[in-house]
Every structure is written in structure tokens, then in C-alpha cells.
Amino acid sequence: MEVTRPTRKLTAMAAHEAVRAAVSRAEELGVAVNVSIVDAGGREIAFLRGDGAFLPSGQIARDKAYTAVGFGMPTGDFYRALSGKPDVLSGITGQPHVAAFPGGLPIRSDGELIGGIGVSGASAEQDDICAKAGLAAIGLVTGPEQEQG
Amino acid sequence: MEVTRPTRKLTAMAAHEAVRAAVSRAEELGVAVNVSIVDAGGREIAFLRGDGAFLPSGQIARDKAYTAVGFGMPTGDFYRALSGKPDVLSGITGQPHVAAFPGGLPIRSDGELIGGIGVSGASAEQDDICAKAGLAAIGLVTGPEQEQG
Amino acid sequence: MEVTRPTRKLTAMAAHEAVRAAVSRAEELGVAVNVSIVDAGGREIAFLRGDGAFLPSGQIARDKAYTAVGFGMPTGDFYRALSGKPDVLSGITGQPHVAAFPGGLPIRSDGELIGGIGVSGASAEQDDICAKAGLAAIGLVTGPEQEQG
Amino acid sequence: MEVTRPTRKLTAMAAHEAVRAAVSRAEELGVAVNVSIVDAGGREIAFLRGDGAFLPSGQIARDKAYTAVGFGMPTGDFYRALSGKPDVLSGITGQPHVAAFPGGLPIRSDGELIGGIGVSGASAEQDDICAKAGLAAIGLVTGPEQEQG
Numbered sequence: 001m002e003v004t005r006p007t008r009k010l011t012a013m014a015a016h017e018a019v020r021a022a023v024s025r026a027e028e029l030g031v032a033v034n035v036s037i038v039d040a041g042g043r044e045i046a047f048l049r050g051d052g053a054f055l056p057s058g059q060i061a062r063d064k065a066y067t068a069v070g071f072g073m074p075t076g077d078f079y080r081a082l083s084g085k086p087d088v089l090s091g092i093t094g095q096p097h098v099a100a101f102p103g104g105l106p107i108r109s110d111g112e113l114i115g116g117i118g119v120s121g122a123s124a125e126q127d128d129i130c131a132k133a134g135l136a137a138i139g140l141v142t143g144p145e146q147e148q149g
Numbered sequence: 150m151e152v153t154r155p156t157r158k159l160t161a162m163a164a165h166e167a168v169r170a171a172v173s174r175a176e177e178l179g180v181a182v183n184v185s186i187v188d189a190g191g192r193e194i195a196f197l198r199g200d201g202a203f204l205p206s207g208q209i210a211r212d213k214a215y216t217a218v219g220f221g222m223p224t225g226d227f228y229r230a231l232s233g234k235p236d237v238l239s240g241i242t243g244q245p246h247v248a249a250f251p252g253g254l255p256i257r258s259d260g261e262l263i264g265g266i267g268v269s270g271a272s273a274e275q276d277d278i279c280a281k282a283g284l285a286a287i288g289l290v291t292g293p294e295q296e297q298g
Numbered sequence: 299m300e301v302t303r304p305t306r307k308l309t310a311m312a313a314h315e316a317v318r319a320a321v322s323r324a325e326e327l328g329v330a331v332n333v334s335i336v337d338a339g340g341r342e343i344a345f346l347r348g349d350g351a352f353l354p355s356g357q358i359a360r361d362k363a364y365t366a367v368g369f370g371m372p373t374g375d376f377y378r379a380l381s382g383k384p385d386v387l388s389g390i391t392g393q394p395h396v397a398a399f400p401g402g403l404p405i406r407s408d409g410e411l412i413g414g415i416g417v418s419g420a421s422a423e424q425d426d427i428c429a430k431a432g433l434a435a436i437g438l439v440t441g442p443e444q445e446q447g
Numbered sequence: 448m449e450v451t452r453p454t455r456k457l458t459a460m461a462a463h464e465a466v467r468a469a470v471s472r473a474e475e476l477g478v479a480v481n482v483s484i485v486d487a488g489g490r491e492i493a494f495l496r497g498d499g500a501f502l503p504s505g506q507i508a509r510d511k512a513y514t515a516v517g518f519g520m521p522t523g524d525f526y527r528a529l530s531g532k533p534d535v536l537s538g539i540t541g542q543p544h545v546a547a548f549p550g551g552l553p554i555r556s557d558g559e560l561i562g563g564i565g566v567s568g569a570s571a572e573q574d575d576i577c578a579k580a581g582l583a584a585i586g587l588v589t590g591p592e593q594e595q596g
Binding site: 011012013015019020023043045047048050053055058 | 463495505
Binding site: 349350352353354355357358361376377391397398399422 | 452488489513514516517518519532534535537538539542543544545560
């Protein structure tokens with residue numbers, strides 16, 4: 001019987017760098033965002049609210065990060081993945097802290113799901129761009145495999 | 150690195166005068182409202198429930214004030230701003246204390262977002278009129294720039 | 299069978315004036331306070347946070363107002379009234395929103411209990427002085443009868 | 448009537464640098480901490496959980512930051528300030544998110560209270576050292592005036 005399995009976990013300083021990169025990317029786009037990074041357990045490691053970012057969007061950023069790691073897929077894929085299944089979609093999005101709209105990405109390393117990043121405060125497209133910039137800054141990209149969950 | 154930035158904050162007595170003016174405007178219209186004013190952090194500075202105003206609308210007034218400062222736009226603009234994006238709209242309005250219907254206005258001074266006013270208890274149009282009357286009484290008007298969020 | 303009984307209720311504008319008077323009294327004392335006035339049902343009519351007043355004390359002011367009208371006695375009388383009865387004291391103060399320390403006063407008119415005022419942010423003595431100033435400004439004093447609950 | 452007053456606010460990047468410095472100071476001490484920085488309204492700007500830091504201490508760090516800005520004094524000063532007043536102390540510490548033990552410091556700039564930093568995860572003394580290191584990294588020190596609340 002296998003008692004433990006090896007995995008990896010995201011470091012605090014990598015999460016710290018990623019939230020900064022996402023906030024800075026938003027500034028380049030002329031917007032302001034909140035960014036949250038959670039670990040594999042959905043617990044927050046780092047958070048940053050950019051200057052002037054919407055206050056209630058802080059929780060939305062956290063919800064996106066939680067949802068992305070929770071289901072192992074970009075939060076923007078929910079509607080697509082569950083299109084035609086309104087009962088399932090509403091059942092899932094009715095859960096506390098589940099955010100089914102763009103801006104959240106799972107974080108993987110060597111195939112292991114190690115966390116999630118959530119961005120909120122700008123348009124869906126801009127939030128997504130900032131989330132990707134956050135991961136790119138620490139060398140973790142969201143590729144095709146992740147897109148499919 | 151810039152450590153602090155100058156800004157302004159609303160005084161207690163200005164907030165006190167604004168809630169009175171909003172309640173008085175409602176009386177002129179023959180209705181009764183609750184009025185809340187919050188600071189830039191969404192924390193209440195002043196509250197007033199007019200004689201005969203709906204009891205549960207007190208919390209709604211607070212939510213509108215929080216939402217208006219939180220997103221820096223009139224609460225009535227949410228549906229318009231997010232029309233055609235049902236996933237985003239429901240994700241945002243599902244957050245606690247986010248009120249996406251008329252009666253909440255951001256408060257700005259010299260371009261700085263310094264608070265929000267929320268009115269609830271009458272029709273959407275009347276709530277909005279009272280919120281504007283509250284701000285007008287202290288010389289802070291919601292102009293075109295604010296209307297657009 | 300008596301179906302209804304006459305009573306009186308505090309007006310919004312009287313509550314509005316009382317919170318202002320309490321905040322102004324604090325300024326004269328060189329301190330800053332939060333003030334809440336609730337009706338006979340313990341529901342808030344008016345609230346005002348003075349410039350620079352402690353943020354968490356807003357809820358404490360509300361709790362004192364609720365407790366004062368709820369038990370019909372000054373909140374500072376709890377320890378005295380229940381001294382020697384630690385079980386009762388802890389049972390009561392363990393209830394949500396019960397504040398058993400000075401700064402809350404019941405509001406009476408013609409013998410009717412019509413509300414409560416709560417002040418928080420300065421010393422117990424100063425909070426009490428401000429609460430009394432709030433009531434005095436609208437001609438409602440807390441006399442010996444009230445002191446005894 | 449004065450409608451607004453000038454003040455200052457802490458920037459996102461300064462808060463981001465301060466949480467990093469506090470976590471790094473803990474590592475030098477051989478411990479691990481959570482660090483939260485909130486604005487003048489008690490709303491979080493930045494958060495960082497150091498590698499291996501206690502999970503529930505994340506909320507404690509937030510509560511300390513909120514308490515420090517909420518009462519404008521180091522959280523470790525509560526017991527001292529309220530010694531001999533058990534009713535008041537218990538009334539205040541019973542409030543949600545009020546943390547009355549060391550590790551939280553108010554943040555001031557030019558005499559303005561602009562935020563709070565809270566650290567949790569190590570001993571009370573170590574938490575305090577890390578909070579100070581966080582502020583020192585951005586040139587904001589907690590001097591004698593702040594020590595006295």
C-alpha cells in the first residue's frame with residue numbers, strides 16, 4: 001500500500017512575486033486589480049490589491065483562485081464546460097466561493113496541481129491577461145493541458 | 150518606491166448633514182427612506198432611518214453605499230455595464246453586500262473617491278433623487294464622469 | 299380585552315440631533331466617539347462616527363444602545379446589578395450584542411421606554427457623558443428612575 | 448462646515464514590500480509567520496503567508512492589523528491600557544476580529560493613521576519584531592507616540 005505520494009508546493013516568495021507581476025500588468029493596461037494566490041488546499045498564500053482597485057473584487061479574486069485550484073480548470077471554462085447543463089452549472093456556482101467567470105487559473109508544476117491564481121477588478125479579458133502575467137513571472141505557464149482542466 | 154499618496158476624507162459632520170438632506174428630500178416626495186454614508190473603506194460614517202421607512206431597507210441602503218464606493222460607480226449602472234455578460238453579472242451580484250440596483254452613488258472630491266451614499270425605501274428613481282439631494286447639500290455632486298463609473 | 303396600548307416613538311430628526319450632540323460633546327472633551335440610537339425594537343434610527351473615532355467601536359456603540367433599550371437600564375449598571383451572580387452575568391453578557399459596560403442609556407418619554415443611545419470610543423466615563431449630552435440635546439434626560447432600570 | 452480633510456493612503460507596492468520584509472525577518476529568526484496589511488478602513492491591501500506558517504494564524508494576522516488601525520494603538524497595549532477594567536476589556540475583546548495581544552501595529556505617516564500591520568505565527572515578541580521590520584522596510588517606524596496609542 002502506497003502511504004504517501006510526492007508532490008510540490010508553491011513557495012511564499014514565488015506567490016509574492018506573482019501577485020506583484022499581475023498587479024503591474026494591470027497598471028500597464030491602465031486598469032487596477034486585486035490578485036490572490038492560493039495553495040493546493042485552497043488557502044491563501046499571497047494577496048495584493050492594486051492602487052484604486054475595486055474593494056469588493058478582493059473577495060472575487062479569492063473566489064476565482066479557490067475555484068481554479070478547486071476544479072483544476074480556468075474559471076472561464078465553467079460556462080463552456082457545463083453549457084447545456086443548467087442544473088449542474090447552477091448547483092456548482094451556488095456553492096460558496098465558487099466563481100464561474102474568467103480571471104482564475106490553476107497553477108501546475110511538473111503536472112502537479114499546486115495552487116490557483118485569481119484576478120478581479122477589470123474586464124474578464126484583462127483579468128485573464130493579468131493572471132497569466134502573474135504565472136509567467138514565476139515561470140509557470142498555463143498551457144493547453146491546463147485549459148482542458 | 151512611492152509609499153503614500155495624498156487623498157481626502159469626508160468629515161463626520163458633512164456625512165451627518167447629507168443623510169438628513171436625503172431623508173428630508175424623501176419627505177418632500179411623500180415617501181420615507183433609509184440613508185447610509187460610508188467612507189473610502191466602505192465603513193459607515195452616518196446613518197438615518199426616516200420616520201416610517203422600511204426596516205429591512207436599512208441594510209439595503211448600507212449595501213448600496215458599500216457597492217457605490219466599492220466599484221466607484223452608481224449602483225444603477227451595473228446591469229447596463231454588464232449587459233450581455235450574465236456569468237460576470239451573477240458572479241458579482243452574488244457577493245455579500247453588493248447591491249446592483251439604483252439608489253447608491255459614489256462620493257468624489259477633487260477626483261478622489263472618498264465614499265458612497267446609499268438610499269433605500271422608495272422607488273428606484275426616488276431613491277436616486279434622494280441620494281443626489283444628500284450629496285448636493287454638502288456641495289458634492291455626481292457629474293458625468295461619475296455616471297460612467 | 300385591551301387590544302392596543304398607546305405609546306410614543308422617537309422621531310428620526312430627534313435621533314439625528316442627538317447623535318450630533320453626543321459627537322460634539324466628545325470633541326469638546328478632546329476625544330472622538332461613535333454614537334448609535336435605536337428604537338424600542340432595538341433597531342437603529344441614527345448613527346454617527348466622529349472624525350478619528352475608533353472603527354471597531356461603531357459596533358460597540360450599537361451594542362450598548364441595543365443593550366440599554368433591551369434591558370431598560372444603563373449598560374454600566376450590569377456589573378453592579380448582577381454583582382455576586384457570576385453565572386447570570388456571564389449568561390447575559392454571552393448573548394450576541396449585549397454590552398455590559400458604561401456608555402449606553404435607555405431613552406424614556408413620559409415613562410415609556412422608547413429607545414436607547416450607545417456611545418463608544420473614549421473612556422467609560424466620557425462615553426457616558428456624551429450619551430447624556432445626546433439625550434439632553436433633545437430634552438430627554440436619564441433621571442434616577444432610569445438609573446435603577 | 449468642513450466637508451473633506453486631507454489625508455494620505457498607503458500604496459499597494461509599499462504594502463507588498465512590507466509583508467515581504469516581515470516574512471523575511473521571521474525566517475532570519477528561524478520562525479514562520481503570516482503578515483497582513485490593511486488600509487485606514489481596515490481593508491486588506493497585502494497578505495503573505497510564509498513557508499510553513501500556521502494556517503489559522505492567517506486570520507489572526509488580519510485581526511491584529513484590523514485592531515491596530517481600528518484603535519490606533521499596538522495590539523499588545525490593550526491589556527495594559529484596560530488593566531483594572533475587566534468589563535470594558537471583555538466587552539472590547541469580545542467583538543469580532545478584535546485581537547488584543549502583541550503583533551499588530553498602527554501605520555502612520557506625517558501623523559495620519561493610514562493603516563495597520565498584523566503578524567502571527569511565532570511568539571508574541573517575535574511577531575512584534577517582524578511587524579516592526581515590515582514597517583522599517585518602507586521607512587515607516589512606530590515611534591513613542593504610536594506606542595502610547
